[in-house]
Amino acid sequence: MARSRVAILIMGVVLWCCLTTPAKAEYMKYKDPKQPIPVRIQDLLDRMTLEEKIGQMVQIERKVASADVMKEYFIGSVLSGGGSVPAPQASAETWINMVNDFQRGSLSTRLGIPMIYGIDSVHGNNNVYKATIFPHNIGLGASRDPELVNKIGAATALETRATGIPYAFAPCIAVCRDPRWGRCYESYSEDPQIVKDMTDIIPGLQGNIPTDSPKGVPFVAGKNNVVACSKHYVGDGGTTKGINENNTVIDWQGLLSIHMPAYHTSIMKGVSTVMISYSSWNGIKMHANRELITGFLKNTLGFKGFVISDWEGLDRITYPPHANYSYSIQAGIHAGIDMVMVPYNYKEFIDGLTFHVKNNVIPMSRIDDAVRRILRVKFVMGLFENPLADNSLVDQLGSQEHRELAREAVRKSLVLLKNGQSLNRPLLPLPKKTSKILVAGSHADNLGYQCGG
Numbered sequence: 001m002a003r004s005r006v007a008i009l010i011m012g013v014v015l016w017c018c019l020t021t022p023a024k025a026e027y028m029k030y031k032d033p034k035q036p037i038p039v040r041i042q043d044l045l046d047r048m049t050l051e052e053k054i055g056q057m058v059q060i061e062r063k064v065a066s067a068d069v070m071k072e073y074f075i076g077s078v079l080s081g082g083g084s085v086p087a088p089q090a091s092a093e094t095w096i097n098m099v100n101d102f103q104r105g106s107l108s109t110r111l112g113i114p115m116i117y118g119i120d121s122v123h124g125n126n127n128v129y130k131a132t133i134f135p136h137n138i139g140l141g142a143s144r145d146p147e148l149v150n151k152i153g154a155a156t157a158l159e160t161r162a163t164g165i166p167y168a169f170a171p172c173i174a175v176c177r178d179p180r181w182g183r184c185y186e187s188y189s190e191d192p193q194i195v196k197d198m199t200d201i202i203p204g205l206q207g208n209i210p211t212d213s214p215k216g217v218p219f220v221a222g223k224n225n226v227v228a229c230s231k232h233y234v235g236d237g238g239t240t241k242g243i244n245e246n247n248t249v250i251d252w253q254g255l256l257s258i259h260m261p262a263y264h265t266s267i268m269k270g271v272s273t274v275m276i277s278y279s280s281w282n283g284i285k286m287h288a289n290r291e292l293i294t295g296f297l298k299n300t301l302g303f304k305g306f307v308i309s310d311w312e313g314l315d316r317i318t319y320p321p322h323a324n325y326s327y328s329i330q331a332g333i334h335a336g337i338d339m340v341m342v343p344y345n346y347k348e349f350i351d352g353l354t355f356h357v358k359n360n361v362i363p364m365s366r367i368d369d370a371v372r373r374i375l376r377v378k379f380v381m382g383l384f385e386n387p388l389a390d391n392s393l394v395d396q397l398g399s400q401e402h403r404e405l406a407r408e409a410v411r412k413s414l415v416l417l418k419n420g421q422s423l424n425r426p427l428l429p430l431p432k433k434t435s436k437i438l439v440a441g442s443h444a445d446n447l448g449y450q451c452g453g
Helices: 002-020 037-047 050-056 067-073 092-107 137-143 146-161 192-206 252-259 261-268 290-300 325-335 346-358 364-380 400-413
Strands: 058-061 077-080 116-119 229-233 273-276 306-308
Touching: 037 364, 050 058, 050 346, 050 364, 058 346, 067 092, 067 346, 092 116, 137 146, 137 192, 137 400, 146 192, 146 400, 192 252, 192 261, 229 261, 229 290, 252 261, 290 306, 290 325, 306 364, 325 346, 325 364
Parallel strands: 058 077, 077 116, 229 273, 273 306
Antiparallel strands: none
């Protein structure tokens, strides 16, 4: 009797030990930074459901984002639209807390895939209070100084990271061919060579690409750098009469020689993302142009990063916008767009794309291509290892060093159009004993105008 009790007791202890000993966690290659990135991508892709894949292709505006939304819909990216801030005059810490809150929602999902937050840091981190503001591209192009632009890229990266944001929708490499275009100030020049030279801002933003890096593969050096975005592909600066979002009428050779060179150079410098233009090329909407997105950008130029739409870019495939959203989803994704800046009606997009895949309208291979590219950028930039931002760079926001750089950029980008009434009576330089100077006009005391926009 005593022996049987001892045996039962021993068996109970053994069973208790078995139940309480933690099971060995499953080894997941995608979580191992020592594994090659292609191996990590494939391992993660193999684990993902269709719902999780489509979620990665969605970018939503911060106003409709929350930790719960990120978790429920597996959202791959969040952005701040122009002027979209967490609070008036928000501090860097406030920005960081907001971004991290969204990120914790993403990390709490089954696979814990981090989201990437993007913002229009197009002349400094220009949505953020107290950030250093640099001249717009048209001014920087006038400087003819790629080295200066590279430094501005590095400063902008630091000030963007200072707010917890790792993705900048810059640079705009439009070649403005008609000054009537309202966004001409976003273009470095009407000269494609100058625009090409100014792509030196990309290694400023992302870091210098290693010499042995494979062509077309995105590169981000580390936590002091950001993912860059060359935009708007392609021909946005060449529309008829400069009408915004209109039709660029030009032959293939003209497109290649004027509007395409800076994209080729961007890819050689490791740019991580490319944003598509609202405009059309010879009547075909760029957001639906498979020949130029998949055929040329991805296959011919060898771009391995991800292609992102512009704000409501799919909606504008039709006129009026959103008239046939189901068709727009089909056309845009089929063309080769990988991530869609929805930015509000994300449920409609998710439902529409899911329907097309389940009904074999859009093949799973196209979804896998999109997600593979998005994951590649996230792995390359170290987002899986460092998904949450900290306060270590907050002092970079509006730093004195960056303000001095901005002043240098202003000095080098100012262009004197006319000096006095005639060559014989120049106005400048002003006499040193001048008692009063009148600065007049709508541009005299307006930060937006002074910055070039």
